Amino acid sequence: MTNVPTKRLNSGADMPVIGLGVWQVADDVAADAVVTAIEAGYTSIDTAAVYRNERGVGEGIRRSGAEREKLFVTTKVWNDSQGYDTTLQAFDKSLGRLGLDYVDLYLIHWPAASRGLYLDTWKALEKLKAEGRARSIGVSNFHIPHLKRLFESSDVRPALNQIELHPGLQQAELRAFHAANDIATEAWSPLQRGAVDRSEIVAIAAKHGRTPAQVILRWHVQLGNIAIPKSVTPSRIRENIAVFDFELDDADMAAIAKLDAGVRTGPNPDTFA
Numbered sequence: 692m693t694n695v696p697t698k699r700l701n702s703g704a705d706m707p708v709i710g711l712g713v714w715q716v717a718d719d720v721a722a723d724a725v726v727t728a729i730e731a732g733y734t735s736i737d738t739a740a741v742y743r744n745e746r747g748v749g750e751g752i753r754r755s756g757a758e759r760e761k762l763f764v765t766t767k768v769w770n771d772s773q774g775y776d777t778t779l780q781a782f783d784k785s786l787g788r789l790g791l792d793y794v795d796l797y798l799i800h801w802p803a804a805s806r807g808l809y810l811d812t813w814k815a816l817e818k819l820k821a822e823g824r825a826r827s828i829g830v831s832n833f834h835i836p837h838l839k840r841l842f843e844s845s846d847v848r849p850a851l852n853q854i855e856l857h858p859g860l861q862q863a864e865l866r867a868f869h870a871a872n873d874i875a876t877e878a879w880s881p882l883q884r885g886a887v888d889r890s891e892i893v894a895i896a897a898k899h900g901r902t903p904a905q906v907i908l909r910w911h912v913q914l915g916n917i918a919i920p921k922s923v924t925p926s927r928i929r930e931n932i933a934v935f936d937f938e939l940d941d942a943d944m945a946a947i948a949k950l951d952a953g954v955r956t957g958p959n960p961d962t963f964a
């Protein structure tokens with residue numbers, strides 16, 4: 692069983708640097724994947740109201756027999772629930788589906804700036820944090836101007852920003868802004884949705900006797916990112932956290948840096964509503 696190192700968030704919480712993502716996974720499959728992951732050593736699970744599998748995640752947590760305090764559960768408020776009261780209601784529903792009495796991290800899923808509600812939504816997250824029902828609060832898919840507006844309206848900084856980040860979209864400017872403002876960077880689609888077979892990555896993997904996915908996840912870890920690879924395949928779930936017993940050298944890191952193409956696989960946060 693692998694022990695996953697943690698990163699200290701500005702909330703004081705320690706978050707595992709690798710967790711399990713479960714987007715596009717149905718309830719029953721999510722429950723099995725969560726059990727497999729926890730048995731392998733994962734303690735962090737990333738879901739969202741819009742994934743429609745919070746029930747399955749909760750079921751997997753209970754079936755695993757893991758102590759609640761040892762786990763780190765993240766969920767997110769979806770765009771159509773943004774607003775102060777509606778976010779509080781959405782949070783209660785998420786907790787109910789998960790069957791938990793708190794989450795470790797609650798995120799605003801997208802700024803959805805055209806709705807004009809993310810500052811009100813943040814106020815609701817602040818209340819949930821003050822009540823201890825969301826131990827840490829953060830955002831997802833925020834760009835620098837969205838973060839700056841948040842800073843102007845609130846003293847509570849997001850613990851992290853969960854953004855699309857992989858070798859094809861390395862987000863140097865946003866990562867530097869996070870680092871300067873004590874906000875952790877969390878990578879979604881850390882494996883570029885399974886596109887792990889670039890020849891450059893394959894060559895580095897062969898050099899270390901590892902898989903391409905392990906090389907990419909190790910790259911995230913060495914950059915200081917938190918990553919949430921999704922897999923429903925038990926062998927891959929195990930493979931994706933077995934990345935703490937080898938190291939990429941400077942030449943490997945430089946070769947991966949060259950793969951940055953600035954290309955998104957998902958929507959643009961400036962326009963997605």
Ligand SMILES: NC(=O)C1=CN([C@@H]2O[C@H](COP(=O)(O)OP(=O)(O)OC[C@H]3O[C@@H](n4cnc5c(N)ncnc54)[C@H](OP(=O)(O)O)[C@@H]3O)[C@@H](O)[C@H]2O)C=CC1
Pocket residue numbers: 711712713714715737738800831832853854878879880881882883884885886887902904905919920921922923924927928930931957
């Ligand atoms: N905040 C946001 O807006 C977003 C958040 N997310 C979060 O990030 C998580 C991860 O992102 P996601 O888009 O799912 O993509 P990932 O980059 O995690 O890639 C997942 C794909 O890679 C495959 N895969 C997993 N491990 C391996 C491996 N070791 N070798 C080869 N292939 C592998 C999976 O297949 P298989 O399952 O069949 O093994 C799946 O097809 C999501 O599940 C979700 O929790 C994702 C998108 C947006």
Ligand SMILES: O=C1CO[C@H](CO)[C@@H](O)[C@@H]1O
Pocket residue numbers: 714739741957958
């Ligand atoms: O996390 C995510 C995955 O599912 C959503 C709906 O398709 C995405 O937009 C979102 O960012």
